[in-house]
Amino acid sequence: MATRQNAKLVTAVQEAAGQPLDQSLLLSLVGYNCRRAYLTIVPHFEERMKKFNLRAVDFSVLSLLNANPNITQKRLSKAVNVSPPNLAILLDKLEERGLLVRQRNPLDKRSQTLVLTPEGTRLCAKAEKTVSELELEATAMLTDAERAELVKLLQKIFLHDEDDAQA
Amino acid sequence: MATRQNAKLVTAVQEAAGQPLDQSLLLSLVGYNCRRAYLTIVPHFEERMKKFNLRAVDFSVLSLLNANPNITQKRLSKAVNVSPPNLAILLDKLEERGLLVRQRNPLDKRSQTLVLTPEGTRLCAKAEKTVSELELEATAMLTDAERAELVKLLQKIFLHDEDDAQA
DNA sequence: TATTGTTATACTCTATAACTATA
DNA sequence: TATAGTTATAGAGTATAACAATA
Numbered sequence A, B: 001m002a003t004r005q006n007a008k009l010v011t012a013v014q015e016a017a018g019q020p021l022d023q024s025l026l027l028s029l030v031g032y033n034c035r036r037a038y039l040t041i042v043p044h045f046e047e048r049m050k051k052f053n054l055r056a057v058d059f060s061v062l063s064l065l066n067a068n069p070n071i072t073q074k075r076l077s078k079a080v081n082v083s084p085p086n087l088a089i090l091l092d093k094l095e096e097r098g099l100l101v102r103q104r105n106p107l108d109k110r111s112q113t114l115v116l117t118p119e120g121t122r123l124c125a126k127a128e129k130t131v132s133e134l135e136l137e138a139t140a141m142l143t144d145a146e147r148a149e150l151v152k153l154l155q156k157i158f159l160h161d162e163d164d165a166q167a
Numbered sequence C: 001t002a003t004t005g006t007t008a009t010a011c012t013c014t015a016t017a018a019c020t021a022t023a
Numbered sequence D: 001t002a003t004a005g006t007t008a009t010a011g012a013g014t015a016t017a018a019c020a021a022t023a
Helices: A003-017 A028-051 A058-068 A073-080 A084-096 A118-138 A144-159 B002-020 B030-052 B056-067 B073-080 B084-096 B118-138 B146-157
Strands: A099-103 A112-116 B100-104 B112-116
Touching: A003 A112, A003 B112, A028 A058, A028 B030, A028 B118, A028 B146, A058 A073, A058 A084, A058 A112, A058 A118, A073 A084, A073 A112, A073 B084, A084 A099, A084 B030, A084 B056, A084 B118, A112 B002, A118 B030, A144 B030, A144 B146, B030 B056, B056 B073, B056 B112, B073 B084, B073 B112, B084 B112, B112 B118
Parallel strands: none
Antiparallel strands: A099 A112, B100 B112
8 A cells, every 4th residue: 555655656756757847837927937037137247247346226226327317315216116224225335435426405405316426427337338238148049129029018017107207 | 616516406406306217228128127027017916916825936836836746846946946945944834834745755765756735736726827817917008919929038038048948 | 294314123035054864 | 975955044135113304
């Protein structure tokens, strides 16, 4: 009896070991595929950005400030999806590195506006160039048309009810 | 002098506040768009899966075991991208909840093979149904053709040098 | 009274080192 | 000696509560 049970298990285990993994359900899910693709690109990002000592969030902050000087921490917080307490710490570090400065907003002294320093601007330019290159590498299996189509479809998902397109 | 500086800042801040955010560089990056789309879908997932008390990883594990009974923890670990120590804890919890069982592999007693219990199978079926529904909701702005195209392009990024398609 | 930003802190996730049992 | 899995623990990332300054 125990033997028959065991024989069944042996067969089942051998069968399972010989089969390729069936991931069909997960692979049908948009969210799952987004995550897998993202996790494929991230290591490329991290490797190439080591020399700038920038994480993905740090890069997003610099790039956003480069394109939008003098925005408040509140707007930045929403845009990069980092809570105010965590953003404060992140900005402390970038400010210590001399990449940006906080200025008291003369129009509302509760808030602070942010600008890159000349050094921050230089670093951002280099980092943006590197990121654009690395993106092409990491998605080299796509044609330009496919890449454009992919970006368009992804944006449909999250841009349809945007908040800080204005705000 | 200080006044002229200040006047300049006032102007710059007013200007910045009046403008919509320029995110053009970030929006050109595939990785950034993948992440944003994923982060848009996640809250839908979490809300609908609360009643099953399943996180995304838990769901992936159940779904994978449902389609691949009797695989080893090692293969599962690679497939869900969770390190063995962390997977051990995750499996402890699912096993305590009576959703799966670990069996010593009779062919190699170092390893353990995993199977869902009847209860685990039932829960998985319900969860899979819910996830498929929620995915359609979260991506309702896409046509079926667009959704299929999106999935195809995302998979091109991460399926081109797969490991555990076999292994 | 409400808002911006900060400090302090807790919680979750992920990563690493050392151990056991088998091979 | 090498591998599967576990335990313990450290570190990073994220979330929450309470506070100061300003509106």
